[in-house]
Amino acid sequence: MLTNVVKHGLERIVGEANCSFSKEELLCYSYDATNTLHQPDAVVFPSGPEEVSLVLKMANSEGFPVVPRGAGTGFSGGSLPVGGGVVLSFERMRNILEIDTENMVAIVEPGVVTWDLQQAVEKLGLFYPPDPSSLKFSTIGGNIAECAGGPRAVKYGVTRDYVLGLEAVLPTGEIINTGVRTAKGVVGYDLTRLLVGSEGTLGVVTKAVLKLLPLPETTTTMLALFPDLRDAARATSAIIRARIIPSTLEIMDSVSIKCVEGFAKTGLPEAEALLLIEVDGHKAAVETEAEAVRRVCLENGAGEFRTASDRNEVKDLWKARRAVSAALYKARPGKINEDIVVPRSRIPDLVDGLRGISERHGVLIASFGHAGDGNIHVNIMHDRKSQAEAALAAAEDVFRLAVGLGGTISGEHGVGSAKSRYLDMELKPDAIAAMKRIKEAFDPKGILNPGKIFPGPGPQKRAPAGAGYAESK
């Protein structure tokens, strides 16, 4: 609970209209896409770095947690106020401040929705590639804090690769600028990269300098259907082996396909697995590459192959693809959603391993995602009442499998509060200790987004909810 002194202090800093304490408003800031609930004690909407700085300074002196929040679409509980405190919402800082076409740089406030930035730069013939499936509703601030990736990562990389510099407020209240607005820069430690992906635990981003690319001349969208998920996985490796780097290479299994059938007006065909592939670039190159993709798919068992004929079909296909994650609940009411990554060449082994886990624990596993970079969203679908334990056990096996195949337990969703207890499955104690020392150096009092990434002290009790677990209220 916050004292009245703190509440008045907050009102003085951001203005009464940008501050909420009412139960109703707090309720709306108590969840993210993990669908778990933790109510904050206040929500404030800052309008610039100075206000953020004052709030953080007060948090240090008065001792309350501060949790940055973008759109609240995270899949690991990053924006959940697990220990109460103040939610710092960037929903009112959503201006695109500058698009510098000559130097191909954009400067934005953290609350800008990724899609809005993309639309704005594309009008000028420029391109901001990072495209999490949540791109139409998640924010640049959230993308930076989670180092979000998307289908285009296979060719263009992830958010990290487009952040040149940041304006950020340190947990102790200092406003700093990191990085550059040039193509190069090596002066001092790379604090930009440290902040990107730090899940709002090391600093609060108030402005971002983003790198832009020229918009590719053309894009071709293709759909390959396979009689078996394993064939689709093999085709994925084969495409990359053929030295083609598609701009997206997405996989969906039969459960995922069924759940979003209705989303594409043209209808998604029935298949055990499909690949959604795009190649982009200059027209002539795109034609050659598209032809090569077709050949490789057919050689690797594709039963059907089509090329999208118009923009509406492309839009439809993506709408369906982006809806998968949320629509899977149609298959089972409970979902544990993991975003493991394995080396691309090991995807077929992953598919086999997942089949084993599904059988062993009696849960339904739906897989889809960014096959092109080995980042597969593994969804353990189950009955919330009778299968909660089995689902958690299956999730642990999935992590073990991923790490065993030389991969990681999270490619883009982050650790947050949902996955912290699995941290040591991937990281050695010394590495965790080094990270904790960094956190302490930045945030000696531990006021910024506490309870995230690192497991709390004491024995790790099994949380009732795993990552992305939809808790029934």
Next chain:
Amino acid sequence: MKPLNLLKHEIDKCVRCGTCRSTCPTTKVLGVETASPRGRVSLVSAYSSGEIGLSETYLKHLRECTLCGACRTNCPNGVDTVSIFASARAEAVEKQGAPLAASLAFRGLRDPGGIVGMGLKLARRLQGLLFKDASAGAGLVSRFSLPLVGNGRLIPPLAGTFFLDLPEVRAYESSKGAPGEAGKPRVAFYAGCGVNYLMPWVGTKSVELIRRAGAVVSVPGGQACCGMPAYAMGDLAAAREMARKNLEALESSGADLIATSCATCGHGLKSIMPELLSDDPGLKLRAEKVASRVRDISELLLNDLGFRGAGGGSGASTVVTYHDPCHLGRAQGLREAPRELIKMGRGTVLKEMKNPCLCCGLGGGLMYTNYELSMEIAGKKAENIKKSGADVVATACPGCIIQLKDGLHRAGVQTEVKHVVELL
């Protein structure tokens, strides 16, 4: 219509993914979670589990919604948000005891400042109308917020003679009036508040077009407001009364088909009327029968009557862009038919604007409960209309017409606003 306690399953279907944030006109303007569909579903969820009561904050956020349905169409989990919101509003009205629409209407009328600028004669007529039969003019008040005059508002003038009072219309009261081609259906025309009180010419033009297409037209007496404004405000008792009146009027017309030139009335008669009367199995069955015969003017002309245009399109000169009314595009799935009509217009070419199905901001009683927000949404629309470079923005709903005019006027954009039928 399902009461809130029977919608628990629907509410629990929301997994809080946030996809709907991208589609909601109020989130676009205000940016915050409390003004998002996900926020509203969460609030209703908390209300129905007893965590919060009927507080002002709750009601404010619940009513800051145009019921445009964009969130429902785009929800990956198929959450029926609109039903959740409508039921929550109804429950609030029921619990608070005051039929909202009517009480607000009379509050507006009692306030002498409320009628300034309308011309006293017109105001008196309106007043008389509302006092005589609240259900007749409910739409005028809660939909077009007519007696309330805000700062700088462009007030829709009340028609000199209402559509249903026009002598040539009265002549059509029964279908015996007009001769039709053999084999063509008999059509009853349903006016609705917008056409009747504010733009009778849309009604006369529609009737003329139906006749030109070879059908026999009648304009049955006893029509009431379609009930959608009352439904949106949560005043179910009033909405049910209107539904029953309309059911009777339309049933006794004996027509094969029922046409309307208002998207909202069309949706109201097709879907909401049966829902409102669903408590009584007999009434429900009758309502469904009538509902199945209701057509929007565009689908009637094109699909049922095989209308092929006036044939007079020499040398295109007017660029027309089209605004999809939420109650036509999303609610009735009619996107192509009105566009086809525009293409048949006299010298018109169709040019799409960006995001033509973005709500105009009028719906759900928003222009009534939060005029400023409603206008900010209209402002977004005005921007898209302006950027399209069109001379005319056409649409198929009197509500949208009023709202677009107001929004364009505010934004200083000169684009003309017309009903699709006016182009033919």
